[in-house]
Amino acid sequence: MNTQAKTVPTTQQQIKTGPIMAALLVAGFVGLFSETALNIAFTELSKIFSADPTTIQWLATGYFLTLGILIPVTGILMQKFTTRQMFMTAILLALIGAILAAVAPTFSVLLVARIIQAAGLAITLPLTQNVIFTIFPPNKRGGAMGLMGLVMLAGPALGPTVAGLILDTLTWHWIFWVTVPFLLFSLIFGQIYLTNVNEVRKVSIDTLSVILSTIAFGGIVYGFSVSGVHGWTSATVLGTIIIGLIALILFAIRQRKMETLTMNLRAFKTPLFVLGVIMSFITFFNMMSMLVILPMYMQMALLMAAFTTGLILLPGSLLNCILAPSIGKLFDKYGPKAVITPGTILVAIGYVLYSQFSTETDIWMIVVTHIVMMLGIGAVLASVQTNTLNSLPKRYYPDGIAITQTIQQVAGAIGIAVLVSVFSAKQGSYLATTANDLPQAAAVGSSLVFTIGLILAVINVVLSFFLKKPQH
Template sequence: MNTQIKTESIEKHQIHKVLIPKQEIKTGPIMAALLVAGFVGLFSETALNIALGDLSQIFHVNATTIQWLATAYFLTLGILVPVTGILMQKFTTRQMFITAVTLFIIGTILAAAASVFSFLLLGRIIQAAGLAITLPLTQNVIFTISPPNKRGAAMGVMGLVMLAGPALGPTLAGLILDTLSWHWIFWVTVPFLLFSLIFGLVYLPNVNEIRKVSIDAISVILSTIGFGGIVYGVSVSGDLGWISSTVIGCIVIGFASLILFAIRQTKMETPMLNLKAFHYPQFVLGIVMSFITFFNMLSMLVILPMYMQMALLIAAFTTGLILLPGSLLNCISAPTIGRLFDKYGPKAIITPGTILVAIGYVFYTQFDLDKALWMVVITHIVMMLGIGAVLANVQTNTLNSLPRQYYPDGIALTQTIQQVAGAVGIAVMVSIFSAKENSYLVDIANESTQAAAAGSSLVFTISLVLAVLNAVLSLFIKKPNSLHAVI
């Protein structure tokens, strides 16, 4: 006990307070600066996907190579997001924000002006590095400047951004491709990034606590190999196959590195990621639910357009328009859902949300070649409303369960899990879709549209099982002890 008191006393002396008086914090402009940057990053995560076919021909590379424009984005996020937990303790809020947006601007301009594939890929990696800092930083600022009884509303607004970015990406990119060249998918975001940078420079204060921490090189290496190995392994599984020695080797090495990483963190006096966050049951429950939610959501955003384009033979831009109502309604309702979370608590909002998601997948599993487009629109609306009730609110409740000193670590852990879940979800579900499609073509009939419908149905059935599991897990959600969330 004496040792613990002594350690806490030393830590207090190591902390440099950089908080400014509460009345000087202008929440609106701060949120605008952070969320605009986050929207651009998440928009960029999916916007280029619709142009991959054209880019493959423009740069004269095959499908496997061009896919790296998406894979490298997730891979960079999976590698860098864990490191931000300690970076947010070592550097000020403004230093982190300026670095993130500057990286984003550099990466965006480099990608927009790229004349060869390697420059475009490098631009995407630099973009992802900016987003890897922006997402955890935004959550940390929200939880620092918002009192516990208003975090749901604030995270609801962030949830709007988290869903609107990837959901609107293909639609807006399709419109750009119909009227301009692919370069403008990047150029149109530059003014928004400049707006974010200017607002951040003017309004964003240093709201974090700076500690005298050092970055452990071995931990960084283990984290990079661990998360990077898993994301890379599942990302290339669709091309190489799940029994490929490369795929198995990367995944095994990745998990082994993460085990060594976790062991090292428990033995370090100042760990890179404080895994004590896992001592809180509600945090663990939230991590599992977040993984399932992101696994299902991001894979659905890939498989559903594939179903519409390959089975229903709908054009890419039309596909984006069909998905637009659900995305827009989700954006409009997100802040209201956040306020309801603050008023009624987590279970009253999250459990109905998980049920709506499960209902959406029940309808998805029934989709065939004769499905009316209005039914696709209605089902997508139900699905997105459910996801909107689950996504940000699960994150809010997960982080509310932690004491304040664990926020940077908890945020880094949740953001890492989400990005890994997205990468794994897309890779696994696309692989299952392709396997079922090929099996149908060989064993049943050489009908490509029916094969695509069969592949989609199998994927949606698996997602339904996961959605039902999430609904069951939501029954165990509790409102955390308010003492943990006191600022």
């Protein structure tokens, strides 16, 4: 890149890492909480807005789609705008989205509000990682990323539980109102403490690259997201996925010829980065689908209420929150393999137990298995991300973050779509060939999904043996 870099002057002493992390992580938690919290209210919202399930599902699909489209371009935006400009934009989008959603009189207004919320999160997630990798030295990044891992797990996991409690006592509007004080906290702390820690360059944004990126990631996420509605053989699903893949290839070709890159794909020349990206994809594919399938199993096979389901899954989520900072410090002290390999083994053990679940499984068994699973994911999630980005030269951090965050969101969307389809297909085939036993059909469907998860988890165990600490 021939452009002259202008570094924002700041010293390590001027940076108050605690308040900065508080502002960023609270904003990230709210965004990830909002990603899953509304899902539990879909049935109620269907009746309120007189919308069919396919239409209501857009409140989730639209959120994923916005993340998939916007995160890829954050790499270049973080080079063009200051840390404070990016952060304030993200928080204001999240606040506007939350307030607009809380007062939404129609479904279309609620959908627009969800897209605005997601736009805020699409900036917050990569920005948080970029700030961590800028203000913390390599030997302290594990602890900081451990805290981010806590947020990335706790937000989606606590969403349905808290939303269930809100729906039992208040109205659905409060799912959004409850986030406003937290966002105001982030706004105030960010305004006071967040300094410009990134290098601002005079970079031009290539419009064609942005369009190709939007079509690529938007098409892939949209195609997989609506597959459960239209079916895998429909022209809509196949067409958008194929168009997305073609656009992705054209985007990659264009990046090789550009001087100012929208997303620097040279990061893929680093073997440790590629290994980390594959492990991240598998982890998010499994985690996001597990957070959907497990509650479905509990509600359909064990006939539990939504709020009860959330309470049973709470111990695993809370324990992970408590231990996440310690896991990060272990990563800093002993290196990647000492933390990630045991984590992948715990995830595999969790899937072995999940795959044995039936209509007779005891509640204590679900609680224990979920604790094992969440501990494993907690050890893998942030540590893999930290090691993946540590493997890159500093100038590639914004691009590496944009790549890994995009892949995680795409993996989550694909994981949910593919494994919910597998669950439904297995459940349907069971009901077609045996007695009309819906709980047993749900148990059989979830068992197949968890077996697929186990296969992927074992692949991650094997890949973890090839990890090492970057030398630069």
